[in-house]
Amino acid sequence: xxxxKLLVVKDIHTWFELRRWGFFHAGFVRAVDGxxxxxxxxxxxxxxxxxxCGKTTLARTILGLCSPISGEVFFDGKRLEASKMRWYRSQxxxxxxxxxxxxxxxxxxxxxxxxxxxxxxxxxxAEGRKRIRKALEEVKLTPVEEYLPKFPHMLSGGEQQRVVxxxxxxxxxxxxxxxxxxxxxxxxxxxxxxxxxxxxxxxxNLAVIYITxxxxxxxxxxxxxFIMYGAKLVEKAEVKxxxxxxxxxxxxxxxxxxxxxxxxxxSKFRExxxxxxxxxxxxxxxxxxxxxxxxxINGLCDVEEPPELExxxxxxxxxxxxx
Amino acid sequence: xxxxxxxxxxxxxxxKKGPVxxxxxxxxxxxxxxxxxxxxxxCGKTSLARAIxxxxxRNVHTYTGRVFLNGVDVMELSEERFxxxxxxxxxxxxxxxxxxxxxxxIKVGDQVAExxxxxxxxxxxxxxxxxxxxxxxxxxxxxxNRYPFELSGGMRQRAIIAMALAAKPTLIILDEPTSALDxxxxxxxxxxxxxxxxxxxxxxxxxxxxxxSELADEAAVMYAGQVVELCKAGDFxxxxxxxxSNKLMASVPTLHGEKKLDFIPGQxxxxxxxxxxxxxxxxxxxxxxxxxxxxxxxxxxxxxxxKCWLNA
Numbered sequence: 111x112x113x114x115k116l117l118v119v120k121d122i123h124t125w126f127e128l129r130r131w132g133f134f135h136a137g138f139v140r141a142v143d144g145x146x147x148x149x150x151x152x153x154x155x156x157x158x159x160x161x162x163c164g165k166t167t168l169a170r171t172i173l174g175l176c177s178p179i180s181g182e183v184f185f186d187g188k189r190l191e192a193s194k195m196r197w198y199r200s201q202x203x204x205x206x207x208x209x210x211x212x213x214x215x216x217x218x219x220x221x222x223x224x225x226x227x228x229x230x231x232x233x234x235x236a237e238g239r240k241r242i243r244k245a246l247e248e249v250k251l252t253p254v255e256e257y258l259p260k261f262p263h264m265l266s267g268g269e270q271q272r273v274v275x276x277x278x279x280x281x282x283x284x285x286x287x288x289x290x291x292x293x294x295x296x297x298x299x300x301x302x303x304x305x306x307x308x309x310x311x312x313x314x315n316l317a318v319i320y321i322t323x324x325x326x327x328x329x330x331x332x333x334x335x336f337i338m339y340g341a342k343l344v345e346k347a348e349v350k351x352x353x354x355x356x357x358x359x360x361x362x363x364x365x366x367x368x369x370x371x372x373x374x375x376x377s378k379f380r381e382x383x384x385x386x387x388x389x390x391x392x393x394x395x396x397x398x399x400x401x402x403x404x405x406x407i408n409g410l411c412d413v414e415e416p417p418e419l420e421x422x423x424x425x426x427x428x429x430x431x432x433x
Numbered sequence: 434x435x436x437x438x439x440x441x442x443x444x445x446x447x448x449k450k451g452p453v454x455x456x457x458x459x460x461x462x463x464x465x466x467x468x469x470x471x472x473x474x475x476c477g478k479t480s481l482a483r484a485i486x487x488x489x490x491r492n493v494h495t496y497t498g499r500v501f502l503n504g505v506d507v508m509e510l511s512e513e514r515f516x517x518x519x520x521x522x523x524x525x526x527x528x529x530x531x532x533x534x535x536x537x538x539i540k541v542g543d544q545v546a547e548x549x550x551x552x553x554x555x556x557x558x559x560x561x562x563x564x565x566x567x568x569x570x571x572x573x574x575x576x577x578n579r580y581p582f583e584l585s586g587g588m589r590q591r592a593i594i595a596m597a598l599a600a601k602p603t604l605i606i607l608d609e610p611t612s613a614l615d616x617x618x619x620x621x622x623x624x625x626x627x628x629x630x631x632x633x634x635x636x637x638x639x640x641x642x643x644x645x646s647e648l649a650d651e652a653a654v655m656y657a658g659q660v661v662e663l664c665k666a667g668d669f670x671x672x673x674x675x676x677x678s679n680k681l682m683a684s685v686p687t688l689h690g691e692k693k694l695d696f697i698p699g700q701x702x703x704x705x706x707x708x709x710x711x712x713x714x715x716x717x718x719x720x721x722x723x724x725x726x727x728x729x730x731x732x733x734x735x736x737x738x739x740k741c742w743l744n745a
Contacts, residue, residue: 160615266700296473297640298684298697305696323616326643326686330694353688367620369643370687373667376649379627380620386585387615 115184116284116317117149117172122181124164124171128391140390141167142178143341146418151284152315154308156328156349158364159338160387165321168338169289172319173204186284200230203278205288205307209270213262219246219273220258226281245276248313249306268299272306279310285317286310292327304331326368329353337361340388340398347425357427359383359403397430405431436603436634437463437485437524442498444477444484452494453704455480457658459498460730463604465650467635469666471642471681472655473701478638479529481655482606485636486526487515503603521548525597529609532589535581541589542577545596552600559599566599567592569632570625587618591625598629606636611644623647642685646670654678657702657712660730664737674739677713711742719743 124142129135141164149155159165170176172183174195183190185198206212213222223242232238243254249272251257262270271291278286288307292300308331311318320332328335328349335352337345337360345358356362363383369375383402388394394401400411410430421432444456455477461468472478483489485500500507507519528534535544542563549559564574572591581589590610597605610626611619626635626648639645645652652669654662654677662675673679683695699716702708708715714724723742733744 160617268700297642298473298681301684301686301694301696305694324686325616326688329688330686364616365688367616368688369620369623369647370689371642371646371670371682371685373646373649373670375647376627376666379624382617382621382624386587 114150115148116151116153116186118184119145119147119172120182120184121146122168122171122178122183124167124176124178137391140164140341140393142171143390143393145181145341145343147336147343147346149285149317149319151317152311153334154311154318154320154332155334155336156320156322156332157336157338157343158322158325158328160323162387162390163338164341164390165338166289169287169319169321173202173287174198200281201284203281203283203286205271205274205278205286205291207290208294209267209274210262212274213270215262218259218261219251219265222262222273223277223280226277230281241280245280248279248310249273249276251276267295268303271295271303275303275306275310279314279316282314283316285319287319287321289321290323291320293322293324300327301330307331325353325364326370337364340393341390342398342428344399344429345425345427347427351422351425355422355425357421357425357432358399358429359405359431360399397428407431435462435464436503437636438499438501439485440499440501442481442484442500443495444480444489445494445496446490447492447494448705451705454658454707455704456484457704457707459655459658459660461653461660461663463634463636463651466630467637467648468651468653469637469639469645469649470653470655471639471645473640473681475701475704476655477658477704478640478655479608480658482526482608482636482638485606486520486524487512488520488526517552521597521600521602522552523602524604524606525600525602527593527597527605527607527610530613531593531610532586532613535589535592537581539580540578541581541584541592544581545577545592545599548596549599562599562601563595566595569598569629570595571621585618586614587621590614590618590622594622594625594629598633602633604634604636606638608638609640610637612639612641619644642681643687654681657707658704659712659740661713661740662738663730664739668734668737674733674737674744675713675741676717676719676743711740 122142122145125138125140128137157165167176171178190198223245224238227238227241246254251272292303334348336343339360345361356365367380367382385402388398396412396414397416400406407430416428416430418426418428419432420426440460442456442459445452445454459481470478502523546559546563550556567574570591572595576584576588611622637648649666652666653660656677662678673682680697697716702712710725710727714720728740728742728745730738730740731745733739
């Protein structure tokens, strides 16, 4: 009997040490500071946050590219440790943000896609070729023969991103981590790539972690949204629930700041919380959003960190207002 | 009559493979406070801004057309007079990712005042103007005495906008002013621009249609170096006429409402060898025989210009 949960992240902290002159300890950058969540098989989850909130570090920690200083990651029921990395990496695909930077410029598409399957033990050429063909067909780079000998610079941004996706799914992973997969692409291509990812997710029953700063694309793509602020997840809920009934003051501010194309916008000013996102070197005590929050409770929000509450079923929020 | 009128502006660049037609016969008139120019990357919108301000690279192949500012043809002026009388004094530019182009070793206030001092203003007066402009854009005055690295991205962007405003220009061209900023900072900057809209005219260049609606009185859509649609903002966001504008609108994700997203098949054409006839025809689902000829930009409805045979 397979476990429903594919990925379990338990209270992970990823801190980077800062040193002065190379050896004096000067503090920690707390890029990920106590994050818990679970992802079911075949589920698409979006992690939304502003730049510098730690969302990319969270992705890198999940991928095993950064090691957390405390906390545990379980994948498929097994605890993640160094000896299992090789197996784990064949189970997890990574779609990078900048497709051109992620593809080696001296390799053609065939070699780029061949490498992961060689490393993971498919040595027969015929078998390899079959899998490369299948992967390229799945990301709709057809006719396949035309794309195989091409180098990354000969492809458009959208095609490069498709090659990156093909490389991520060629080992038939169970989980795909996509770090801002469309932020470098044009609006008209963006939708195409997101629909492709959605389709692959359905066909292969893939779990997807979609990391983005753009809340407006999320609803077309995922089932649940996690909102990240100051290295912590502040709200977790299903897409519709979060968009129509946001609970955390930060989520509300974020939703209010995003315009829909509408000529009426010209005469409206948007309400924006004052101040800047917190420094992760010296995060504010208590709730990290309290210096910018309009509903700030003196003596509580600035002293004690809010626990994760569940005011509605399956809707989690870390805010004192809902106690 | 509008503040700015551009007639048949062309800017081609020399390359080994032949001239790149980055701006190909663009005409428009700025009749209202703010015009937005939207288009995908590579459609020539940044080149258009540079062509208006005569900020040209070395490999220019063709640079022709007429640009009228308050009725005066500024293309006739010599480079020195253009520099003294037009560039930055009448038309200011906020270039893309400008906040990263501040000099790291000079204090922000001095940098914001620099274009004024360079044009012969006394330092005292220049600094006073800078303070006024900073207040207008919501940049705290003590920030003027700091170095750029001490400011956040949003504050640096405000400093750049203050720099453009301090010269009291009649027109500011904003090239993707918020594309490198976070959602909340972006909303902040758009609020600032809305506030100063009563003082100055804008041309906003962006690929983000949702953001463009925040400032637009008029809208122009660019595709492959040409303006394909030009109309009032209300018409553009509610009922665009050109098939490209329609598709572009359909590809914009929205937060509320259950819109089905659509995308445009294919890729934007190469500007070295653009398709003959209508440049959008190869990707257009509504193309017909006549699209092999180039359509003119015609007034389909009152004040609504479209470059498409469907409306001709």
